[in-house]
Amino acid sequence: MLAPYACKPDQSRGRLFLEEESAFRSCFQRDRDRIIHSSAFRRLMHKTQVFVVHEGDSFRTRLTHSIEVAQVARTIAGALGLNPELTEAVALAHDLGHTPFGHTGEDALAALMAPFGGFDHNAQAIRIVTRLERHYAEFDGLNLTWEALEGIAKHNGPVSGPLPHALAEYDDRHNLELSTHASAEAQVAALADDIAYNNHDLHDGLRAGLFTEDEIAILPIIGDCFAEVDRAWPGLDPKRRRHEALRRVFGVMVSDVIDQSRTTLDETAPDSAAAVRALGRPVIRFSDALWSDLKEIRAFLFARMYRAPSVMSVRAEVTKVVEALFPLYLGMPALLPEKWRADVAAAPDKAALARIVADYIAGMTDRFAMQEHARLVS
Known part of the structure; x- marks a missing residue:
């Protein structure tokens, strides 16, 4: 029982490459399944969330984070009458474009790519699902529905100003209406990300x-x-006390989003997914009071965790890994694996070659990047 403003599979704008529909799965279920079976999704298992993988087996990785985001997103979508499969697909794919070493690796690669069109992990996720996953006979990428691609591209809101190269390149072929808000399902995935982390x-x-x-x-x-x-x-035992308290924090955030979003949806009364996009403001949101509380929590985490001396020390080390590998591959592209060399041969200029090198490095896991640095540099 989907709400009027939910994305309906039978009303999807379809795929860039026409495919016969499945007899057993909706188009959004197929999107979700293709994302789960992609190589990029598997590699998230060995990519940093905050702590580099080798620092401990119990910390979150990009994969476990993405699974947690999808669980939260399905819960909220179900409560609001939204399409759970599309919500889950966007949630699972939202971090596919992340580099090794998390935001640290992204910052390093963005600086190195600045002369060649820049680098952005959201845009890179689009590049992955539309080009770099090469498993199907009839097309590159995963050939996801328009709604899934839209959600990946702009789940954090409209994309304006100079577009990241990877996003502009695809949008020229398949207009994602980047200046509007995304579907309510994609908005849920964005806030589920906030809740999870x-x-x-x-x-x-x-x-x-x-x-x-x-x-x-x-x-x-x-x-x-x-x-x-x-x-x-x-x-209560300290570990159980911690878990019980933090799961209640989790519940407070989820309940607030559901309650506030219901209020906003009642006030705006969109009668279709298109009406959600046309509102000019998000319909899925925290209350002002809880958002203020979350900003205080985030400020604490920024000072005590993301900028902790031990974390910053590791960030400095892994930044050097990316900064060493990029110019090495750019200067000697023959070092790239054989399956990448056809792309290298077809690259028309240095900017195109740099984009290939960025694709390769961005796809690395933490462990592989460090191994390649040790093999080629150290």
Whole structure:
């Protein structure tokens, strides 16, 4: 029972390359399944979320983060009458374009690519699902529906100004209407991302010893959740206490999005997915009060986790890995694997070659990037 403003499979704008529909799965189910079976999705298992993979087996990776985002997104979509398969597809694909070493690797690669059109992980995700995944006989990429591609490209909102190269390149072939907001399903995926990382970064930061329960208990939302657990289970084992408190933080965020989004949808009353895009503002959102609380939590995490000396030290090391590999491959493209050499041979200029090198490095896992650095540089 989908809401009027949900994306309906039978109303999809279709795929760039025409395909026969499945007898058993909707077009959005097929999108989700193709993403799960893609090589880029598997590689997320060995890509950094905050902590580089070799720092510990218990911290989140891009893969576990993406799965958590998809779980939250399905929950919210179900509560709001949205299409769960499209929501899940966008959630699972939202980080496909991330480099090794997370945002640190992206920052390094963006700086190196600045003379050649830049680098952006959202745009790179589009490049992956429309070009770089090469498994199907009839087309490059995954040939996802227009709605899935739109969601990947602009789940964080309209894309304006100079477009990232990879996004502009595809949009010229298949107009994604980048100046509008995306579907409500894609908006849900974006906020599910916020919910997931706010929650699991607190958990991983505690596990890493970067701060303590007492230090985060003074933050909004979190202190109330710890107090609720202590009232219900005095003297609870510390690990169970932490888990019980943080899952309540999780629940507060999810409930707030559902309640606030219901209010916004009731007020705006969109009667179709197209009406959601035409509103000019998002319909899926946190309340102003909770958003203010989350900004305080994020400021704490930025200071105590993302900019912690131990984290910054590793960031400096892995930045050097990317900064060494890029000019090496650019100057000696014969070092690239054989399957990449046909693209190299067809590259019309240095900018096109740089884009191929960026594609290759961006697809690396943390471990492989470090191995290649050790083999070719160290």
